[in-house]
Amino acid sequence: MKFLFLLLVVMVVVWAIKRGRKSPSAPQAPQSTPAEMVACAQCGIHLPHAEAVAGQKGLYCSTEHRSAAQDSNPA
Template identity: 40%
Template structure:
């Protein structure tokens, strides 16, 4: 009989401990700021290939040659135009 009483006391102690721990976790989760929404991702961009080295880059970042050929940098454009 006394073992049953000890078991009941241990069970109540564990139950109270878990209940308090659950409440602390909920309070901690409520205090931490969450991002309102995921960061917006822009629309896909057209990719072009550098005429000199073959690097693929967004068309908006490309440097255009005199004939409209895309290059990855001004140095590659100058090298290609000299040749």
């Protein structure tokens, strides 16, 4: 009986050590920097700068809002 108890204690200790040393199962994605947000000059909605439509008077969320503001595409 003592032998079984000792074997159980050893197995629990080995399991605890292995669990503590285990590397993370899923690699974590690197943190990316947040995108710069801009407001549409026509409606005020915020959108990423990369998705904005440029005009001479400002940035817009779509070509329709740039046209509604009577703005032209900067050449």
